[in-house]
Amino acid sequence: MERVTMADVAKEAGVSKSTVSQYLNKRYEYMGEKTRTRIKEAIERLDYQPNYIARSLKQKRTSMIGIIVANIMHRFSTEVSHAIEEYCYDSDIQAIVCNADDDPAKEKKYIEMLMAKQVDGLIIFPTAKNIDLYDQMIKSGYPVVFMDRKAGDLNLPRIVANNVESAYDAVDHFIKYGHRKISIITQELSTSPRAERVTGYKNCLQDHEIEYKDEYVINQPIEELQLELDRMFSLSQPPTALLAGNDLVFLEILRFMKRKSISVPEHFSLVVFDNIPFADVATPAVSTISQPAFEMGQKAAELLLKQIKKEDVELKEYQYPCDLVIRETSARQTD
């Protein structure tokens, strides 16, 4: 196991612990050539590995940050985490990814555990149910960045997509393609992006003077979606275009299509709000609204590391535009 300590190296090299410490922290300025090589050799001979825990205790920094993801099953979360990790790697920072699984209690537990582990800061996809806790962290000056979701009226940097506008654009695209019976399907409206996507949908219908119909709007838990889809497609006038609110919803729509043996874009046009793997190479290629997950992740990391280094950051909302990519699941409606 880990045996060799700095004291051993010091003894081996015939110097004191502090000198070894100096050496390790590359403070060579006032260090004699011989002492340096002697320490170097001693370290090699003993195969000494420094203990970062001890250093952290003293320095009050761990060079670790935490990422608390609301639900790791979303491709978007994975892409963002990945971008954060990559950014951190260049600064010799470790990222610990935790999955709150859409459970506020689990989120709370992770926040407390990561803070107890003295991680230097946190990037959170907030469940938005632990407002008091968020508030307390922020007030205490602890570095935090919010990602993807809005929560409360807190004074910290937030990275979000322009959900309203992007959903608007997708619906606008449907309308330009001749659709009038347009549906939007999301999970429960318990998070800001979902609600915003529905808002964009409504706004666009309104601007085009298309009547909003409740029966075309599904906001239900994943488990309910098959039933809801059955219902919606039994209408005398089923929708001809669907906007899937995220990748998990898309999965359910695929399942539904499989079950009914129907296909896109023949039966309806489809746009998915989310990054999905294979979207471009699938047949038919899937039209998507893709969020700039990589840029968003990098920005979050940048803002967090700046806060950790006590540099000034703007405590505002950083909004990212998404990219509506029309592929083969969108078709013109001619009736």
Place this chain on the structure above:
Amino acid sequence: MERVTMADVAKEAGVSKSTVSQYLNKRYEYMGEKTRTRIKEAIERLDYQPNYIARSLKQKRTSMIGIIVANIMHRFSTEVSHAIEEYCYDSDIQAIVCNADDDPAKEKKYIEMLMAKQVDGLIIFPTAKNIDLYDQMIKSGYPVVFMDRKAGDLNLPRIVANNVESAYDAVDHFIKYGHRKISIITQELSTSPRAERVTGYKNCLQDHEIEYKDEYVINQPIEELQLELDRMFSLSQPPTALLAGNDLVFLEILRFMKRKSISVPEHFSLVVFDNIPFADVATPAVSTISQPAFEMGQKAAELLLKQIKKEDVELKEYQYPCDLVIRETSARQTD
């Protein structure tokens, strides 16, 4: 920031640090009822949060483990990591996931950094290029479990899939479906699973007395695959069945199909060796050899935690059978 320490709580409650420590570690046996409540109240009043770093320094355990994934872009890696995390969550252990990105130098750096951070053990998808380092860790008694890939002849628990047999089964399935011109496509044969899958392929052809043809076997980096596929499908006798060696290869095959406007199973049958999202709900649904990623991850975690707790574990290879799921991309060949 983090201000309140155990000493503050002790003072506030009018007891000594050691008593507070006892309380926190739930050693109530010899503790007076009143002291207990006084400490409890003091903790609440001060909103004290223990510092796990200090505890770790003393106890020489961090309750963290590291996962070093060879390449995070594989769905399999994500699923395994996820299973490990879930298992660890129940034991109050944190998992730190690092992506070596198929780079032995990066793998080495991560191993050293995680050990310096005093993580209690490591689950590694080895690049198999750092044998000396692996050897050293294992000799020193550090808890390690290998996942997915074989590396060197080391004395530690290894979790692997039965690659030879599973590839064999897929080819056997092709042959039963009337195929004789069967191709296998993988990346470079630099890892054991890839080589084993090719072995299974060869064995099966041999058992069925089908001639092995080099021109049907592609083992090239991802970037070369489009060229190689072009070449292979320009043969006078192109293959009628393809076994894709993993999910990234599958992506390239999809890209190729898109480019050539050809489809499965009309142009060829396809089985993918890997877990891919949407496989069952895609159209056509994709035949896959799915690895029991969840079980493999759980087992790895179980074996690692046992080692950490100094319990005996068998230092052997744990081999997991995969599941050949025939879906719609496999068709009978009638010519």
Place this chain on the structure above:
DNA sequence: TTGTAAGCGTTATCAA
């Protein structure tokens, strides 16, 4: 240029 010594916030040992 290097060494001494006092922490960092816990836990563990042993007395009281």
Place this chain on the structure above:
DNA sequence: TTGATAACGCTTACAA
């Protein structure tokens, strides 16, 4: 049943 006190392995004034 509780309290001193010495670690844990490192950093950092300050002294030499």
